[in-house]
Amino acid sequence: MKADGPPYRVLIVEDDFRIARINQAMVEQHGAFVVVGSCRDGRETLEWLQRHPHGADLALFDVYLPDVEGLSLLWEARRCCRSLDIVMVTAAREVDTVEEALRAGVFDFLIKPVQAVRMQAMLDRYVQRRNMRRKGREINQEQLDEALSSAIPESRVRTLPKGVDALSLDTFIQALTQAHEPLTASELAERAGTSRSTARRYLEYLVGTGQAVVAPAYGEVGRPQRLYQLRPNV
Incomplete structure (x- = not known):
């Protein structure tokens, strides 16, 4: 699925550089995305977002970062960059963590190790939703229902x-x-x-x-x- 306009910009937040490279390869394999930054901890991530408040459309966040407690980085990012869409890509499986992330409005939650097919499905769904937003200032009920639906009918x-x-x-x-x-x-x-x-x-x-x-x-x-x-x- 192609983007209706420039490629969507992605920020990767991952402390393991090998996983960060794998995630970047999967993202850029899609064709509708380009990785514009990579951060290895919470401090670096917040500094990047403060320098580039509108520099990314989508961010892939890990939960387990060396200087971050729980989902505090997610909430901080929500406060400073309200237009940023966030996907959790993490080994965290605790129900409380998943529920809190969903309450924070994450676009998706991917559990490591992430399969390429699952990543591509998430990216396809993201393109579909953002393309709809790029097409006009108004939306009908059918389009809204589609945008609010989950990945699975x-x-x-x-x-x-x-x-x-x-x-x-x-x-x-x-x-x-x-x-x-x-x-x-x-x-x-x-x-x-x-x-x-x-x-x-x-x-x-x-x-x-x-x-x-x-x-x-x-x-x-x-x-x-x-x-x-x-x-x-x-």
């Missing part, structure tokens, strides 16, 4: 069976979409960064709900393989 969340997680399901759907060709469960597992059994469970769910189709194919040794692909317009 509500109808899909309500009907998910035990063992099928909404965010993971979206990751598998994105992987199938980006493949542009049928995949085996093993191939999908590799792309999504999960086990083959997990990929098979989600694939069978997609087939069972009519969102995907399966067809047999024969490999080199003549054993049939199941190939999966999304139905058109899913």
Whole structure:
């Protein structure tokens, strides 16, 4: 998905330079984003934001920084840069932390290690929302409903069976979409960064709900393989 205008500017806040480089590569792989800064602690981040109050559209924040307690940096950034969108990219899994981040209005919350497919899905959704904001000064109810919706359609969340997680399901759907060709469960597992059994469970769910189709194919040794692909317009 392309930006309707200049690329969106991203600030990365991460104390591990290796992870910062990985995140930067994933962000700039999208094409609609450019990384304009990288900070390794809270002090450096606040100084950057004070020098460039309108210098970034989106920031990727880690929770565990050497000079930051909890989500204090998130709240400080909210106070000094109200137009900045923030995504948490962190190993923090505590429910209280997630709930506080959501109350602070983060755009998304990604748990490390972040799979590239999940990152791209978040970036696609961000472009979709920001493109809508760039198009005009007014918005209708349908556009507003779309902008306020989560990454997963509500109808899909309500009907998910035990063992099928909404965010993971979206990751598998994105992987199938980006493949542009049928995949085996093993191939999908590799792309999504999960086990083959997990990929098979989600694939069978997609087939069972009519969102995907399966067809047999024969490999080199003549054993049939199941190939999966999304139905058109899913």
